[in-house]
């Protein structure tokens with residue numbers, strides 16, 4: 221049963237919901253990992269909807285940037301007061317969810333506090349440092365950010381220029397931004413809101429540069445909020461989206477902090493200037509791995525937002541005719557519309573399933589690392605590097621298709637899809653630019669193939685074991701596992717092709733760096749295929765583990781959309797494996813699977829259970845009453861406050877009057 225049906229809804233949408241074959245609350249439990257978590261989301265949405273001061277003061281598209289920041293701060297402050305009665309304060313998921321529900325996706329002054337400021341203190345700070353700052357941060361006595369990227373460098377962390385030089389005589393670090401390019405640039409909440417920051421700076425002791433390390437740095441006076449002497453700080457200006465956040469710049473001039481402000485759980489500087497190395501050279505990068513490990517689920521949900529809007533709207537939008545000339549059809553009945561939207565629904569599910577898996581893997585790694593075992597770091601770094609890149613890219617594509625699927629109204633901010641798009645595609649850049657991260661995964665793939673070449677296949681981890689197989693024929697009786705083999709073939713042959721190209725260039729005498737660069741397009745292709753294979757196999761395993769038979773049936777239908785679409789999409793890589801007859805068969809299976817999923821399309825997006833408040837879309841309203849509300853929305857546009865604007869009285873009217881002569 222679809223739990224979204226209510227009296228007064230658009231009958232077209234009710235019809236869709238009645239055609240669903242499963243219970244949307246049960247599906248939500250599968251999506252969010254447990255009935256309890258799904259139930260908590262519903263309870264929080266319900267509780268928030270009853271609190272007037274948490275409602276939007278006006279639609280976000282009508283707000284200026286200053287109003288967005290003010291509104292985000294107002295709601296953050298109210299939430300801080302009300303949170304104990306609304307959520308489990310120990311639950312990161314509930315904390316993120318309630319902020320997204322109340323404030324939305326456009327960012328706010330505390331958006332990075334929880335995800336990029338607190339975790340480094342908790343994982344890289346010593347027990348004393350945690351005692352000193354963690355409680356203060358958690359109670360929000362201080363607001364923090366994460367300042368790593370500089371004006372001149374974001375991807376290449378080894379070229380960061382900010383320095384933290386140890387001064388033994390005063391037992392302090394002296395922070396400096398020696399050049400214009402060394403200004404910190406981009407950190408969210410830095411511009412106007414944060415008064416503390418984790419700052420990544422090159423640690424210099426006795427004139428030796430030990431590379432980037434994290435420091436706890438106070439930026440602003442805790443009473444006046446004025447920047448402290450030696451600090452230059454401000455907002456970097458409007459962005460493509462995410463304008464409720466104050467991304468900022470930051471410079472230091474001989475700014476001193478105590479020795480105890482370097483986060484010293486892993487690397488240490490002793491009072492006499494000794495340097496103690498961390499147990500793994502890249503342990504300081506683990507905050508980034510944490511964020512990347514959460515991005516698949518987060519991006520899957522961005523895609524889910526856009527699809528909820530586009531699928532619901534497509535079910536109430538009637539345009540053109542099929543057989544019956546007496547009534548126009550729902551645009552959702554067109555095969556092209558289904559082909560545009562349904563594979564993305566499947567991807568959104570796949571990303572979320574994968575995302576919860578990588579969050580679990582990260583949590584396990586964290587425990588291992590705290591116990592001194594860093595052996596899993598390389599694997600998770602490779603996995604999350606590829607996953608964040610593929611998922612953000614495909615999410616962006618899916619959201620843009622969702623916008624086009626809504627025709628003209630999709631282009632209006634009333635759909636809200638442009639904001640979702642703008643925020644989501646930021647993910648292609650932040651936490652590691654996608655090409656750069658694909659190349660990180662490629663290093664891992666090349667190393668794995670070199671192990672095979674050196675006769676060490678048995679040392680390969682489970683995620684890359686397929687690289688050593690030798691599949692060259694596929695049974696035409698295609699079930700999910702055969703599709704997986706097709707994908708393995710594609711990923712494997714591309715990984716070998718790219719590696720062999722790199723090796724050939726090396727053998728021709730080219731330097732390692734040049735050879736890598738000349739092979740890099742092929743290498744990134746290998747990384748994408750490897751990651752898409754991982755997503756597919758996680759999806760298959762997840763569906764296999766579902767117990768509720770009605771839910772399982774529809775998820776198998778969705779999986780069929782996914783595997784057929786994905787294999788069609790990589791046709792060029794499987795030409796040596798599949799005949800054109802086999803490709804035709806798969807193409808037909810895709811069309812059949814689109815038809816099979818059609819009656820459940822609305823119920824599948826309803827199962828994401830994204831409230832109207834969170835969706836902030838006139839087109840995507842749960843009740844489907846779009847047209848009257850679009851008209852209401854347009855009338856409430858500030859431009860319509862007056863019938864005659866100054867633009868007319870001051871310029872257009874005099875121009876027209878003059879032209880009359």
Ligand SMILES: CCCCCCCCCCCCCCCCCCC/C=C/C(=O)SCCNC(=O)CCNC(=O)[C@H](O)C(C)(C)COP(=O)(O)OP(=O)(O)OC[C@H]1O[C@@H](n2cnc3c(N)ncnc32)[C@H](O)[C@@H]1OP(=O)(O)O
Pocket residue numbers: 315316319320324325326327330331332333334335336366368369374375376377378408502505506508509597598601643649650651652653656660663664
């Ligand atoms: C109260 C509020 C509640 C919260 C509510 C929030 C809800 C609000 C909802 C709103 C939603 C809005 C969502 C939008 C949020 C926007 C947030 C944006 C936040 C963004 C933050 C950032 O971007 S922070 C900056 C990120 N920067 C980067 O990612 C930089 C990328 N670069 C790198 O990581 C590195 O430079 C590198 C990895 C690319 C290269 O590093 P390096 O040069 O040092 O190494 P090598 O390439 O030489 O490799 C050497 C060797 O090391 C291995 N390695 C590298 N990294 C790792 C690692 N992490 N772990 C393990 N191993 C690693 C590498 O593989 C090599 O190994 P080999 O064996 O030698 O091959």
Ligand SMILES: Cc1cc2nc3c(=O)[nH]c(=O)nc-3n(C[C@H](O)[C@H](O)[C@H](O)COP(=O)(O)OP(=O)(O)OC[C@H]3O[C@@H](n4cnc5c(N)ncnc54)[C@H](O)[C@@H]3O)c2cc1C
Pocket residue numbers: 332336366367368369372373374375376405406407408462467646649650651652653654655656659
């Ligand atoms: C919305 C948003 C929020 C952000 N929040 C924060 C934050 O809170 N804190 C923070 O510290 N930073 C933040 N950032 C910065 C972000 O992390 C960087 O922008 C990102 O890491 C990319 O680095 P870059 O800007 O230097 O890109 P560049 O590296 O300059 O990328 C430019 C081009 O060069 C290519 N390129 C670069 N290096 C290579 C290579 N080795 N091989 C092949 N191609 C290469 C890239 O693929 C890309 O096409 C944020 C950015 C955004 C957009």
